[in-house]
Amino acid sequence: MNFTIIPKKNGLENVDGFFFDGKCAGFKKDEPDVGFIYSDNPCRVSAVFTTNKFMASPIKHFKRYGQNFETNFILLNSKNANAMTGEKGVEDIDEILSYIDLPLKNPIMSSTGVIGYRLDIDRFKKVIKEFDFSSKNSDAVARAIMTTDSFKKELALEVTLSDGKKFNIASIAKGAGMINPAMATMLCFVLTDSDIPKEDMDELLKEAVDESFNKISVDGDTSTNDTVMLLTSAKNPYQKEAFKEALNFILFELSQMILRDGEGANKVVAFEVKGAKSVEEAKRASKALSNSLLVKTALFGEDPNWGRIASTIGASGVECDEDTLEIYYDELLIYGKDKRELDSDTEEKAYNIMRQDSFKITCNLNIGKGSYTSYGCDLSYEYVKINAEYRT
Numbered sequence: 001m002n003f004t005i006i007p008k009k010n011g012l013e014n015v016d017g018f019f020f021d022g023k024c025a026g027f028k029k030d031e032p033d034v035g036f037i038y039s040d041n042p043c044r045v046s047a048v049f050t051t052n053k054f055m056a057s058p059i060k061h062f063k064r065y066g067q068n069f070e071t072n073f074i075l076l077n078s079k080n081a082n083a084m085t086g087e088k089g090v091e092d093i094d095e096i097l098s099y100i101d102l103p104l105k106n107p108i109m110s111s112t113g114v115i116g117y118r119l120d121i122d123r124f125k126k127v128i129k130e131f132d133f134s135s136k137n138s139d140a141v142a143r144a145i146m147t148t149d150s151f152k153k154e155l156a157l158e159v160t161l162s163d164g165k166k167f168n169i170a171s172i173a174k175g176a177g178m179i180n181p182a183m184a185t186m187l188c189f190v191l192t193d194s195d196i197p198k199e200d201m202d203e204l205l206k207e208a209v210d211e212s213f214n215k216i217s218v219d220g221d222t223s224t225n226d227t228v229m230l231l232t233s234a235k236n237p238y239q240k241e242a243f244k245e246a247l248n249f250i251l252f253e254l255s256q257m258i259l260r261d262g263e264g265a266n267k268v269v270a271f272e273v274k275g276a277k278s279v280e281e282a283k284r285a286s287k288a289l290s291n292s293l294l295v296k297t298a299l300f301g302e303d304p305n306w307g308r309i310a311s312t313i314g315a316s317g318v319e320c321d322e323d324t325l326e327i328y329y330d331e332l333l334i335y336g337k338d339k340r341e342l343d344s345d346t347e348e349k350a351y352n353i354m355r356q357d358s359f360k361i362t363c364n365l366n367i368g369k370g371s372y373t374s375y376g377c378d379l380s381y382e383y384v385k386i387n388a389e390y391r392t
Helices: 057-063 086-097 121-128 138-144 198-210 240-260 279-291 293-300 307-315 344-354 381-391
Strands: 003-007 018-023 034-049 070-077 108-111 153-161 166-174 187-194 227-236 268-276 326-329 332-335 358-364 370-377
Touching: 003 240, 018 138, 034 057, 034 121, 034 138, 034 198, 057 086, 057 108, 070 086, 070 138, 070 187, 070 227, 086 108, 086 121, 108 227, 138 153, 138 166, 153 240, 166 227, 166 240, 187 240, 198 227, 198 240, 240 268, 240 370, 268 279, 279 307, 279 358, 279 370, 293 307, 293 370, 307 358, 326 344, 332 344
Parallel strands: 070 108, 187 227, 268 358
Antiparallel strands: 003 153, 018 034, 034 070, 034 227, 153 166, 166 187, 268 370, 326 332, 326 358
């Protein structure tokens, strides 16, 4: 390895060329709910958005700029998603951004919160006047995007290359519920001062999202506002291998934070499917497990019975056989051709594994060489029931 990566304290303030802050506009009580990210020069930007067909107004607004545009400003808010608000929702963004007393270039807005309500423009006008655009308050902007999150999600890394030159990368994120492996109900903003080319930004961000946020599931839903955005001030050197490793690390760690903060969740579980006919079949079975509400409630109840695991794999439609299937909790075999019933000793060991904050369920289909791992969490029956009623 011709580079070193070390974690840094705090968050976005470690990255050269950016300013940020968060203020309370009254959408929350005495907590930041509107924030900004500002750069002293226009930045290259890359983004990955929700797969939900009903994309929120901020995403529609972003897409109107076309390909390869640069920006120097992002306005962020919580409590109102500005989704399903029609053309007026996009027009409201332009009006709000017009009140910012800066030389803006292709400004962006990103929102999270309740769907179906237009933005309160007067509150935005008032809070914008309170912004200090020379501030570097990462804590405040990280808290401004929190909704049902119980803790802020923030990471920073310093990367030193073989010649001693350095670059920095840092991120803030939010997310706790309505998360499905097709991007989560989440916002994530990654800032770097590495002079990464736009084509590499697009390539590496998509890869990193696929290996992190697209592998997690809280309750199986995908929202209208999901956004992961990467911006660079391009003030420091770039080395592709080093940047890729740093970006992958940050997004994976943030995705695990989101799982740990899942609404109603107590534990994080890795679902490894191996020995599948193909990688695609392994992925299908693994995501079926991480997304299954039946599996999630069994995990919450710390029930070591493997029945829901096997049933979910069979229902996923992948090629499988009960005579070749093996199921492990961590390294403990709980189901196999010659071990179909749980004896009291295995059941007790499995129960102790399931009491942990995190563990792995491995399902070996013993058919081929395909493998894939996704990540999920437990959910209480009460959480599933309440949210099922709410969604209908």
